[in-house]
Amino acid sequence: MEIHDLYALFLQHPHLQTDTRQLQPNDLFFALKGPNFNGNQFARLALDAGAAFVVLDEPTDFTDDRIINTNDTLETLQQLAKYHRQQLVIPFIAITGSNGKTTTKELIHEVLST
Numbered sequence: 426m427e428i429h430d431l432y433a434l435f436l437q438h439p440h441l442q443t444d445t446r447q448l449q450p451n452d453l454f455f456a457l458k459g460p461n462f463n464g465n466q467f468a469r470l471a472l473d474a475g476a477a478f479v480v481l482d483e484p485t486d487f488t489d490d491r492i493i494n495t496n497d498t499l500e501t502l503q504q505l506a507k508y509h510r511q512q513l514v515i516p517f518i519a520i521t522g523s524n525g526k527t528t529t530k531e532l533i534h535e536v537l538s539t
Contacts, residue, residue: 426493428501428508431480434493435505438477443502450475455502456482468492 435441435453442452445467454471456464456479465483472479478491482498495501510517518533520526 426495428504431493431501431505432508432512434478435509441502442471442476445470445474448474448476451477453477454479456480456498457502458482458498464498 438451438453440449440452441455442448443455443457443464445454448454448471452475454464454468454476456466456468456471458464463483465481465485468479468481468485469487472489472491476491478493479489480493480495480498480501482495482501484494485492520529520533
């Protein structure tokens with residue numbers, strides 16, 4: 426699936442989830458992998474919980490029209506985020522560093538809110 430096709434699905438289902446415990450009906454579920462988990466193992470659970478689509482990078486033991494296969498789920502999620510950002514015509518502010526990010530974010534929010 427091309428990223429613009431996935432983006433069209435995102436526009437129809439704008440809530441993304443990577444944790445089935447937080448999944449709401451019609452969310453898009455991205456099956457991420459980490460050192461202690463593999464989201465691909467929760468694909469059926471996500472669909473049973475009402476996910477609109479699941480994005481996987483491993484084969485499943487079942488078929489469903491709502492499965493989107495990709496080579497790398499994390500990379501696909503990053504591409505979707507980048508594509509979404511490119512559709513927006515608004516300024517962005519990046520806050521980095523090892524200390525004070527949350528405080529700085531809150532201060533910027535207060536200043537820009539006025």
